[in-house]
Amino acid sequence: MRIAEYRLTRFQFARDRVIGDSQVRIEHAHMAALELISDTGLVGLGFVPSLFNALPSLAEIDRLFRVEIWPGLEGQEPAALVHRIRRPRGGNIRGASLPFAEGIDQALWDLTAKQIDLPLWKLLGGTKKRVKAYASGLDYHLSDDDFCALFEHARAIGYTAFKIKVGHPDIERDLHRLALLTKTVGKAEAIMIDANEGWSPQDAVRRLNIINKAGYDILWVEDPILRYDFEGLKMVRAGCPFTLVNSGEYFGASDKLRLIEARGTDMINVHGHVSEVMRIGWIAAEQGIPVSLGNSFLEIGVNMAIALPEVEWLEYSFQNFDHLVEQPIEIRDGYAYAPERPGHGLVLSETARRDHAIPDVLAAEELPPAPVNTRLPH
Template identity: 30%
Template sequence: MNAPLRIAGIETRHFVLPLSHPMTDATHGVHTEFEVVAVCLESDCGRSGIGYTYTIGRGGAAIRSLIQRDIKTLLLGADASRIEQIWERMWRCLHYVGRGGLVAFAMSAVDTALWDLLARSQGQPLWKLLGGYSGQARAYAGGIDLQLGPDELVEQTRCNLAAGFRAIKIKVGRDKLSEDIARLRAVRDFLGPDLPLMVDANMRWTTEQAIRAARSFRDYDVYWLEEPTIPDDYAGLRRIAREGGLPIAAGENLRTIYEFRHTLEAGIAFAEPDVSNIGGITNWLRVARLAYAHNLPVTSHGVHELHLQLLAAIPNPSLLEVHSFGLERFIKNPPQLKDGIMRAGDEPGHGVQFEWDKLREFEVKGG
C-alpha cells in the first residue's frame, strides 16, 4: 500500500499583470490588466503542485485571503491524493459564505494544485491521468474586441489565421445591432464558408434582444452564440435557443453542477465550464460528464494552458478558447499551435511552470 501524500506546506501568491493592449466587451467594459492568484502545495515527501485562478482586475486579494486564512487550515496534514474528499470538505466548510463567488475561485486554485501534485507524483501528464482520450484540442482565437470596427476585425483575423488558428470568435453587443451585423459580415466574408466563426455577447441582452440578434446573425453561419443573456435566466435561454435559431454556448459564469444541469436542460448546445472559477478540475470533470450524459460537447473559457489538458482527456471536447489573458509571457514552454491544433504533451502534471522571476515585479505583497 502506498503511503499517504500528506500536504506539508501551502504558499499563495497574488499578481496583477498588464495586458498587451486595452480590450473591451459588452459587460465589463475596458480591460487593461488581470490578476493571477497562484497556489503552491508541498508534500511531506518533497513533491509539489501548482494551481491558479484569475480575475479580470478585482477580487484577487480576497481570493488569496480565503486560501491563506480559511482553506489552508483544512489542507495541512491531509492526504493530497484524496481529492474528492478534500473538495467536499472545502465546499461544506465554506458554502455558507460562498456556494460560488470568491469561494469557487479559491477552491479552483487549490483543487488544480492537488491534481497537479497527484499527476506529478505518479509521473503522468494530467490529460492521461484524467482519461487520456486524445492528447490534443482544436483551438480558436477568442477576441476581446468589441471596440474594433469591421476593417480592424478583418486585420485581427488575418493575424490569427497566420498564427495557426482555424476558428475565430468575436465580441458582439454594441449599442446598435446594425454595427454588430456589419462586423460579423466582414469577418465571415474574409473567412469564407468553411471555418467556424463564433460570437460572444457577454450577457449583454434581454431575452427579446437576444432573439432578435440571433435571427439577424443566422445568415452568417454562426457556429455558436455565447452568453446571450444573464446565466440565471434559464427560461430566457430556452427561448433564445428555440426561437433564435442559433446554437447557444454558456457556462463561464456558472459555479455549480446544479446550475449547469438547469442550463443544459434549457437547450444550450455547448457547455462552457471554466476550471478557474467552477471549483477546479474536480467540478469541471463533473460538468463534462453531465454534458456527455446529455450527448453534448464541452468547450472552455480562458486559461487555455489548463483547459488544453482537460479537453485532451475527455471524449466529448469541442473547441479550446485561446485569448489575450494567456500566460505565455510568464510560463516555460507554453503550448504551441499548429494548423488549429494544440497538443498537451507528456510532461508530468498539467505542464504549467511559472517563471517566477518574470512575475516578481507584478506581485502584490502582503494580505
C-alpha cells in the first residue's frame, strides 16, 4: 500500500466560548484537515490546527504542502514512515511553513493501522479499553456564572476530576475560583490547576502554599514557571511536597527528555503527536514518571493514553469540534473510551466538508456562528 493522493480541507469559525489562560485569550478556531489517500482507497486523517491565527487560503495551504511536504510522501508506504529516524544536520533542521508535522504523523498512523485492520490503540500495544478523563475548563476568561455552569454540567454528566486556570496577579482571585469550583462540584476525586508559566519559582512556592493552607488538595500544578527553568522547577517540587509538578507541555521530544533527565518535573505532559508521545512515553515508563495526556485535537490522544502504562488521565475541554468528524471519541461517566474502529477512530464528516469548509480567509466579523457543541447544554 502506497500513498497516492492527498486532500486538504480548511475550516475557520467562531468558538462557542472564549478560551484561554493567564497569558492568552482565543475566540476563533482555525484548522485544516489533511487526508492521505492510498492506492487501495484507504484514507488517513490528520489535523493541522493553528491556535492563534487564521491559516492562509486553501490554495496557499495546498501550494505549500505540495512543494514542501508531498515529495517526501508520494509513493511511500505509510508503515515505512511512522518509525523512520531522520539524521538532522545543518539546513535540514527546519520546520515547514505551516504546522503540518502533527497532522502528517496522525494521518500516517491512521493509514498504517487501517492497513492491518486494527484500532490504533491496539497497534500501539494498548490492552485496556478506557482511561480516566478530567474536565478542563480553559476558563480563565469566563465570568463566574459561566465558570460555574460549565463545571456543574461536567459534574452532572459524570466527571469527578477538574482542572481550572490560575495565575491571576491577585491570589485572591485564584482562591475565589477554587472556592466556586468546590462549591459547584462538591467532593472531587481530583482537582488540578494550571498557571501557564504565570509565576516565578519563589512566587509559585508562596502561592501554592497559600492554596494548600486554605484547604485545597491539589493533585498537580501544571507549568507553574518558565519551561526552561529546570532548577526553578526543582525548587517548586521541593517547596511544595503536597502537590505534583506537571510540566513539558510546551516542549518537543528532545526538550521533554532533558526535563526528565534534570528531574524538573513529577509528571510529563504530552499531546497529540503520535510518534513523539510514544517515544516520550517509553522513556517515562523506564523512569517511573507519570504521563498526562493533555488536549489533543478531537481527543485523538486517547489512543496513546490507552497504550502507555504511565498515563492515568486524559484532558477534555468541551471544545466544539465534534461536528468535524462522523463519530467523535466516546466520553461518558468520566472516562474516554477506546474506539474499536480501524485506525485512530476519526473520519472527516462529509457534512462538515460540504457545509463548514471555508476555503478563503475571512475576517472575524465575517465568520459563521459557532457550531453547536453537542457536549454542552444549549
